[in-house]
Amino acid sequence: MKKLLLTLTLLFSFSGFAQTINGIPIQDLDVEYLQIIGTSVYMSSKVKVSIDIGQRTKLMSSNNDTARLKDKNGEVLVFNSIIDALNFMAAYGYEFIHSNIVAEGGENVYYYLMKKKAK
Template identity: 70%
Template sequence: MKKILLALVLMFSLSSFGQTINEIPIKDLDVQYLQIVGTSKMLSSKLTIAIDIGQRTKLFSSNTDTTLLKDENGEGLIFNSMIDALNFMSANGYDFVTANILTVGGQNVYHYLMRKKI
C-alpha cells in the first residue's frame, strides 16, 4: 500500500511541473499579470498560445522560442480555443481581466490579460 501511495505522489508531483514557460512551472511564475497571446494555426481551428510575462527575449530568437507554453516533453501546447486556454490558466491560478483581438495579415491574434489569483 505504501508503494502505491508513493507512486501516486510522485506521479502527481511530476505532472504538476509539466507546463512551463522558460522552464518555470506556470504556478511558480513570479508575476502578478501576464498576457495570453493566441494565434490560429494555418489550415486548423487550433491555437498556438504564447505567454507574455514581460521577459526579455534574445536578440536573434523569435518571441515564441521562450514564451510558448510547453509540456513535459518540451513541445508547445496546442489549445482548441481561447476558452480552452482560459480554463487552463484558471486551473493554474490566474483570473481573466480583459481581452483584445487584433487582425494581422488576415489572421486573428487574441490578447487576454490575466491576473494571478490572490
C-alpha cells in the same frame, strides 16, 4: 481502499505535470499579471498560444519558443481553442481581466490579460 488509490493516483498525476513558460514551472511564476496571446494555426482548428510574463524575447525571431507553454518533455502545448488556454491558466490560479482582438497580417490575434488570484 479504492478512494485512497484514486486520490493517490490523482495527486501523482498532477505533480507529474511540469508545464513551463520560459523554463519556469507555471506554479512557480513570480508575476501578478500575464498576457495570453492566441493566433490560429493555418488549416487547423487549433490555436497557437504564447504567454507574455515580461520576459526578454529575441527581437528578430519570428518563431520564438521561449514564450510558449511546454510540457514536462519540452514539447510545445497546443490548445483546442483560446478558451482552452484560459481554462488552463485559471487552473493555475489566474483570473481573466480583459481581452482585445487585433487584426495582424490578415489574421486575428487574441490578447487576454490575466491576474493571479489573491490568496
